[in-house]
Amino acid sequence: MDAVFVGHPEVAARFPDLHPALDARAAVVEANRCLNCFDAPCMSACPTHIDVPRFIKKIASGNVTGSARTILEANVLGASCSRVCPVEVLCEGSCVMHGRGEKPIEIGRLQRLATETFYAAGGKLTLRQREERDEKVVCIGAGPASLACAAELRQLGLQVTVIDKRPLPGGLNTYGVAEYKLRAADSLREAEMIRGLGVKFETRNVDASGMALLEREFDAVFLGVGLGAMHRLSADGETSAAVLDALEFIEGYKTKARIQVAPRVVVVGAGNTAVDAACAAKRLGAEKVTILYRRQRGNISAFDFEYEHALKEGVEFLWEAVPVKLQEGENGIALTCLTVTQDQAGLLTKVEGSEFTLECDVVIPAIGQSPLAELLTRVEGVTMERGRVAVDRATGQTTNPKYFAGGDCVNGGREVVDAVADGKRAALGIASWLGTRTEVHVG
Amino acid sequence: MADLTTNFAGGIKCPNPFWLASAPPTNCGEQIMRAFDAGWGGAVWKTIGEPITNVSSRYSSVDWAGQRMMGFNNIELISDRPIEVNLREIEEVKKRYPKHAVIASLMVESKRETWHDIVKRAEGAGADGLELNFGCPHGMSERGMGSAVGQVPEYAQMITEWVKEAARTPVLVKLTPNITDIRIVARAAKRAGADGLSAINTINSITGVDLDTFEPRPKVDGKSSHGGYCGPAVKPIALNMVQQVNSDYVDGPPIPMSGIGGVGTWRDAAEFILMGCGTVQVCTAAMHYGYRIVEDMIDGLSNWMDEKGFATIEDFRGKSLPRITEWKHLNLNYRIVAQIDEALCIGCQLCHIACWDGAHQCIHLDRVTGPVDGHVEVHAKPREGGRERIVTTPIPKLDPPKSDVGPYATSLDRIPRVDETECVGCNLCSLVCPVDQCITMVERPTGLAAETWAERTAAVECVPPQVAG
Numbered sequence: 028m029d030a031v032f033v034g035h036p037e038v039a040a041r042f043p044d045l046h047p048a049l050d051a052r053a054a055v056v057e058a059n060r061c062l063n064c065f066d067a068p069c070m071s072a073c074p075t076h077i078d079v080p081r082f083i084k085k086i087a088s089g090n091v092t093g094s095a096r097t098i099l100e101a102n103v104l105g106a107s108c109s110r111v112c113p114v115e116v117l118c119e120g121s122c123v124m125h126g127r128g129e130k131p132i133e134i135g136r137l138q139r140l141a142t143e144t145f146y147a148a149g150g151k152l153t154l155r156q157r158e159e160r161d162e163k164v165v166c167i168g169a170g171p172a173s174l175a176c177a178a179e180l181r182q183l184g185l186q187v188t189v190i191d192k193r194p195l196p197g198g199l200n201t202y203g204v205a206e207y208k209l210r211a212a213d214s215l216r217e218a219e220m221i222r223g224l225g226v227k228f229e230t231r232n233v234d235a236s237g238m239a240l241l242e243r244e245f246d247a248v249f250l251g252v253g254l255g256a257m258h259r260l261s262a263d264g265e266t267s268a269a270v271l272d273a274l275e276f277i278e279g280y281k282t283k284a285r286i287q288v289a290p291r292v293v294v295v296g297a298g299n300t301a302v303d304a305a306c307a308a309k310r311l312g313a314e315k316v317t318i319l320y321r322r323q324r325g326n327i328s329a330f331d332f333e334y335e336h337a338l339k340e341g342v343e344f345l346w347e348a349v350p351v352k353l354q355e356g357e358n359g360i361a362l363t364c365l366t367v368t369q370d371q372a373g374l375l376t377k378v379e380g381s382e383f384t385l386e387c388d389v390v391i392p393a394i395g396q397s398p399l400a401e402l403l404t405r406v407e408g409v410t411m412e413r414g415r416v417a418v419d420r421a422t423g424q425t426t427n428p429k430y431f432a433g434g435d436c437v438n439g440g441r442e443v444v445d446a447v448a449d450g451k452r453a454a455l456g457i458a459s460w461l462g463t464r465t466e467v468h469v470g
Numbered sequence: 471m472a473d474l475t476t477n478f479a480g481g482i483k484c485p486n487p488f489w490l491a492s493a494p495p496t497n498c499g500e501q502i503m504r505a506f507d508a509g510w511g512g513a514v515w516k517t518i519g520e521p522i523t524n525v526s527s528r529y530s531s532v533d534w535a536g537q538r539m540m541g542f543n544n545i546e547l548i549s550d551r552p553i554e555v556n557l558r559e560i561e562e563v564k565k566r567y568p569k570h571a572v573i574a575s576l577m578v579e580s581k582r583e584t585w586h587d588i589v590k591r592a593e594g595a596g597a598d599g600l601e602l603n604f605g606c607p608h609g610m611s612e613r614g615m616g617s618a619v620g621q622v623p624e625y626a627q628m629i630t631e632w633v634k635e636a637a638r639t640p641v642l643v644k645l646t647p648n649i650t651d652i653r654i655v656a657r658a659a660k661r662a663g664a665d666g667l668s669a670i671n672t673i674n675s676i677t678g679v680d681l682d683t684f685e686p687r688p689k690v691d692g693k694s695s696h697g698g699y700c701g702p703a704v705k706p707i708a709l710n711m712v713q714q715v716n717s718d719y720v721d722g723p724p725i726p727m728s729g730i731g732g733v734g735t736w737r738d739a740a741e742f743i744l745m746g747c748g749t750v751q752v753c754t755a756a757m758h759y760g761y762r763i764v765e766d767m768i769d770g771l772s773n774w775m776d777e778k779g780f781a782t783i784e785d786f787r788g789k790s791l792p793r794i795t796e797w798k799h800l801n802l803n804y805r806i807v808a809q810i811d812e813a814l815c816i817g818c819q820l821c822h823i824a825c826w827d828g829a830h831q832c833i834h835l836d837r838v839t840g841p842v843d844g845h846v847e848v849h850a851k852p853r854e855g856g857r858e859r860i861v862t863t864p865i866p867k868l869d870p871p872k873s874d875v876g877p878y879a880t881s882l883d884r885i886p887r888v889d890e891t892e893c894v895g896c897n898l899c900s901l902v903c904p905v906d907q908c909i910t911m912v913e914r915p916t917g918l919a920a921e922t923w924a925e926r927t928a929a930v931e932c933v934p935p936q937v938a939g
Contacts, residue, residue, distance in 0.1 A: 059536035062904050065823035068884065071856030074863060087535070116864055126816030126880060127905060328865060420860050442863040452860075 032195055034212055035284045041310045042206035045336075046110075046136060054140045058087035061132045062123060069118035069134055074448035075102035079118055083137055095145030098138055099152060102451075103178040104171055104217055106146065107200050108444045109138035110209045113330050117444070152178070152220045160184040162461045165245040167191075167233055170198020171443045172434025173251030174221050175450030176457075181224040183458040188245070192232040195282065196222075198253060200443060202278040205303040207310075211281050235405035242429060247457045250403070250416060250425070250432035251450060254396035254440055260295060264353035265390075269360050273304035273393035280307060289388030290314040293362055294342075295350055297327035301393035302334065305342040308391070317343045317385065319350065321367045321375060349377065350390070359388040396440060406430060415439050422456025423449060431457050472775035473782050474768065476511065478748045479640040479666030479726040482599045484571035486511035487783055488739065488767050491668075491730055491751035492575035492601060492644075494546065495761070499559030503566060508761035509768055512571030514668075514751060517548035517603045518556045518592065519577040519615075530677040530687035532703065541703035542754045543677040545688060545695050547609045548577050553588070557595040564596035572596070573642065577603040577615050580625065582632045589636040599639045602630060602664075604655070605646035605671025607698045617671070620646035623658035630662035640665035642728060645715070648674050652711045657721040666726035668751065669715060670708045672698025701754040705732025709745055716746035717791055734763070736770030743783060744790035802926065803918040806895035806911040808833070808888045812876075814908035817884030821899035821909060832892035833899055838875060838883040843891045890914065 049057065061083045069079040077098055085094035098105035114120070114135040122131030162185050166173035169191035177187045195201050196218035201211050222228060233241065242248055257272035259265060271279075273294065279285030288311040294301050297320035308316045318337065320327060323346050327334060337344075352363040366381035398414035408427030410417045416425055416432040423431040433449025435441065474486035489512035490496045490505055497516045505513055524546055532541035549556055564572055574592035578584045592600060604626050606616030619625045626643065633641050643659035645652055647670040656667055674696050679686050686694035708731020716724045729742030734755030742750045755763050780786045810821070825833035831846040835853075876882025888899075900909040 056536050062818050062820065064817075065819040066854040066856050068817060068856070071859060072861060074861045076857045076861075113863060123816040123818045123880075438862065441865065445862050448861075 032211060032215055032282065034210065035280075035286060037286050038206055038280060038284075039210075041286075042210075042307075045205075045207040048143065049133070049136045049140045051140070051144070054086055054137055055089075057133050057137060058083045060124075061087075064123055068121040068123060069132075072117050072121040073102075074117075074442075074444045075108075075451065076448075077101040077105065077118075077138070079134055082141060083132065083134070086137055086141055091141055091144045092148075092150065094141040095150060096153075098142055099145075102444065102447050103152065103175055103221060104200070104443060104447050105138060106142035106217055107171075107204075107209050107214055108447065109135050109142060110213070111200070111204050111442070112444050113332070113442060115332050116330060146216060146220075152224055154224060155182050157182070157184045160186070160458075160461075162186065162246040163188070163244070164247045164249060164457055164461075165190060165241050166249040166251055167238070167241070168198060168251040168253055168434070168436075169193070169196040169218070169228065170251055170253050170434060170446065171200055172253075172446035172450040172453075173198070173249060174218060175447040176249045176251060176431075176433065176454045177226045177450075178221045178224055179451045179454030180457060181221075181226055183454065185458060185461070187225075188227040188229060190229045190231060190233055190241075192230070194230055196228055198251075199274075202282055203274050203300070203303075204443075205277070205307060206281055207306075233402075235402060238402070238406055246429075246461055248430050249423075249450070249453055249457065250406075250409075250430060250436055251434045251446070252399050252402065253435040255399040255401075256397055257392055258394045258397055260350055260390075260392050260394070262350045262352055264355070265392075267353050267355055267360070267390075269355065269388065270353065270390045270392065273300050273391050274396070276304050276391055277307060280311060286311055288313045289359070291359065291387040292316045292389050292391060293350075293385055293387045294318045294391045294393055296320065296392065296394035297322075297329055297334075297344070298393060298395065299329045299333050301391075302329050302337045302342070304391050304393050305337055306340045308389075309340045309342060315343070315387075316341070317345050317387075319345045319348055319364065319385070321347065321349045322369055323347060326369075326373075345385075348383075351377075351382075353390060359386060360390065361385075362387055362390060396435075398439075399436060403436065413439075418453075419456075421452065422459070423453030424456050424460065428460065472772040472780060474511070474772060476749055476783055478571075478728065479599065479642060481640050482512070482571050482573065483569070484511035484749070485569060486768055487743065487747075487749040488512075488764050489514060489571065489573070489728065489749050489751045490756060490761075491753040492517050492573075492603065493753040493757070495753060495756045497549065498551070498556075499563045502559075502563050502572070505756075505761045505764075506563075506567045506570045509764040510570070510761065512573065512598075512749065514573040514575050514601050515549075515556065515560060515597075517575040517577045517606070518553055518588070519548050520579075521550050521552055522547040522609075524550055525690045527688040527690060530697070531701070532677050539701055539754065539758050541675075541677065541699055542701035542757070543675050543688070543697040543699050544672070545608050545690075545697040548575075548603070548606065553591070557591055560592070560595040560597055564598075571598045573599040573601050575601045575603050575644070576633075577606065577610060580614060580619065580629060582635075585629060585632045586636040589633055593637065593639055597639060599642060599665075600633065600637055601642040601644050601668055602633060603644055603671075604629070605644045607646060607648050607672055607674050608696060617646040617648055620644075620655055620671070621649050623655050626655050627658035627662045630659050630664050634663045642666040642668050644671055644730075645669040645711075646671045647707060647711055647731075651714075653714055653718045653720070656715040656718065660721045660725055664725060666728060666748075667715060668728040668730055670704070670711050670731045672700045673704055673707065675699030700731065702732045702734060705738060705741075708732055709741060712742060712747060713745050713791065713794055716788065717794065734758075736767045736774065739767060739771055740774060740786075741790075743787050746788040746791050748783070748787060798924040798927075799922045801920040801922060803916050803921050805914050805916050807890045807893040807914050808895070808899045809910050809912045810886060810888060810899075811908050811910070812878045812880075812885050814905050815878070815880050815885045816905055816908075817880040818904060819884065819886060820902045820904065822886040824898050824902045829896050829898045830892055830894050832889040832894075833886045834889060835883070835886055837885055837887050841887055841889075843889045845892060 082097040119131040197214035200214035292308040294305040362385040366378040410426040431453040434446035492514040528546040531539040534540040574597035604620030610616035611618040729747030730751040903909040
């Protein structure tokens with residue numbers, strides 16, 4: 028996993044920061060506004076429990092190095108989380124300032140200032156004082172869960188290898204986050220920091236038989252494989268070349284210089300990824316971008332602020348409709364849709380005879396990823412529940428004690444910070460399990 | 471509409487009690503006329519004496535929590551302009567602003583004739599009063615002037631007597647706080663027949679050190695020198711010293727006081743007047759924001775006086791002095807406890823940790839687990855439960871919003887609880903609470919008659935002398 032990445036200049040120009048960075052002076056003013064709560068609600072709300080008041084007060088005191096270390100100690104991907112976290116529903120959402128009728132402290136932007144200042148000054152992750160241990164752990168997947176798990180395992184002295192099928196590390200942080208939130212280059216820098224802790228990275232695809240080999244070679248396996256392919260539309264003609272899944276589309280412009288987009292785009296689905304794809308299509312030059320969703324505004328899984336953002340970018344929404352057929356013609360695609368009604372229990376019914384047609388050039392499904400069931404169900408002893416790997420929440424251990432898991436493959440697809448928290452807990456679980464096991468063997 | 475006109479120290483008349491202190495804002499006539507246009511009632515001219523040479527730089531400050539100039543420090547000396555220029559400008563200002571007070575601050579070498587001479591010249595120029603600068607703590611004191619005089623009561627008395635021999639206008643003695651007991655020099659001034667006092671001058675200070683070069687501030691070619699500290703930070707020190715002097719009846723009753731030290735708003739001014747001052751003097755706030763600040767000082771003070779029913783400054787001057795007493799005369803049987811308004815609490819828990827680490831361990835986080843009153847003998851550090859929970863990002867579709875615990879806007883587990891059996895009524899929690907009126911101190915009558923330490927020790931003769939900690 029040593030590929031060199033060079034971003035496309037056009038992408039940099041079209042996807043400038045959504046939220047501008049705080050400058051150092053403004054950061055001190057904002058940091059001084061923080062009340063420094065005890066056992067702060069923002070810290071509780073953060074899945075990685077970053078000690079928010081502590082890092083903020085270090086900014087106020089001019090100790091930005093200590094501030095960044097406080098963040099990175101709790102969350103090794105603190106820089107990317109500062110950009111991609113939905114802070115409105117996490118730390119900033121729980122800020123006590125709301126209770127005073129005031130704007131919450133801008134925790135995300137302060138965190139970004141601390142981590143970016145630290146990295147810009149050449150700051151590196153440092154290893155805690157500890158003994159090296161012999162046990163070897165492999166993390167499958169190089170996304171946030173595995174990176175966090177690997178970093179924490181190194182902090183505990185274990186030997187770690189991260190394997191991913193893609194050439195660049197970082198998983199969705201590198202390939203799947205809207206560029207105006209997080210640049211691929213920033214995600215890669217974070218992975219490099221973790222490499223600097225002594226984590227080995229390999230690029231190769233691991234299938235079920237490969238998994239069996241790894242299980243013999245390593246003392247423990249962490250599954251941070253994320254999710255699989257995008258769900259299918261179940262519409263006639265969806266194999267058309269004009270259908271491009273949202274993650275492929277985002278990956279294409281971010282890392283493969285695919286920056287051409289047809290003028291009329293329909294995105295199917297109304298989650299956060301759908302918003303990312305729709306906004307990206309707009310920024311890459313699409314004239315008309317429509318999000319098609321089978322339910323109503325109140326049912327979308329995108330956060331409210333993402334929905335508002337999509338409106339601001341000029342994305343249109345079409346509610347209560349599903350695509351049923353794609354037909355390629357001279358003027359692009361005729362996308363036949365049906366109106367859908369929803370009853371009180373949330374059950375959907377297609378309305379017979381309600382067909383209408385949307386003219387477009389490309390259809391982007393963003394209706395959720397399916398689990399990597401094929402791979403995961405073939406790992407012996409690992410149980411799946413509703414498409415997710417079943418784990419003990421506190422340790423990440425699966426029903427096969429040698430396997431631990433975290434991130435999207437466990438939680439069904441949440442945020443980067445959730446994956447980091449999972450990875451960190453799993454690392455502690457692994458180190459503890461291996462420690463106990465060693466004692467048992469010796470004894 | 472309240473009447474702010476003031477007649478100070480037996481004859482210094484001005485439209486309001488707000489004076490600019492002797493300092494850079496009163497360096498020249500042009501400035502003082504602009505200040506009078508802005509609304510200032512009087513100005514104490516930047517100290518006049520044999521012109522000095524200043525250094526650069528001259529000022530430094532202490533910023534606090536993002537606020538500039540909480541404290542301010544200077545190493546500037548007295549006027550660097552010839553005496554005759556200053557006097558000519560005094561004359562000009564008085565001609566154009568006859569109703570405003572111009573006080574000449576004076577500092578010359580300790581010779582009777584020299585003092586007689588400068589007094590006559592200043593009064594000849596039309597000064598409404600004289601202020602003797604016995605307070606400047608830097609530079610001039612090394613030359614036997616300023617606080618070098620103010621720190622030796624005999625010198626202060628001698629020079630004040632010389633001045634009084636020649637003066638026809640009121641003579642104010644400006645006191646230095648850089649002394650163990652400010653009343654000693656105030657008494658010397660009284661004995662010498664001074665008409666009034668000004669206090670306090672600046673406090674000896676080193677405001678800070680540059681952590682890259684190790685030079686203290688302000689820097690003068692790699693070195694620094696102690697300066698005079700002023701600004702909002704010094705107000706409590708000034709109020710205390712002013713009160714001490716204004717309540718002192720040794721060597722005669724208190725004489726008129728012009729209060730100085732951290733005055734920047736009408737509230738500060740009202741406090742100094744309640745502490746017995748007839749006028750107040752302002753420097754740092756005017757250096758920070760300009761002369762325009764006086765508009766709200768006048769407006770705010772007069773609105774407050776209207777609300778309180780005070781027609782003149784004299785109506786409330788000194789009203790707080792009887793309320794200051796020695797500790798031994800405070801009522802030991804008066805008891806208050808903290809009360810938290812749950813509906814206002816925002817759950818920051820600053821009161822809890824402040825009480826726990828800084829006071830008497832009586833504010834608990836046990837509303838959900840069940841209240842336990844009583845003394846905490848040996849206790850683990852306060853529990854930070856937030857780190858122990860497994861938390862995920864709520865997804866609107868999957869995770870219904872959490873129903874908070876309890877009937878208040880803030881979840882009950884975050885609202886601290888006061889154990890009244892242990893609360894000593896120290897105020898700390900109400901001071902750290904960031905929400906106005908959320909924590910109030912309420913009286914819990916003890917049913918006991920008021921009793922002071924003095925009374926208790928007088929009543930029980932066998933009690934050995936004790937010093938409160």
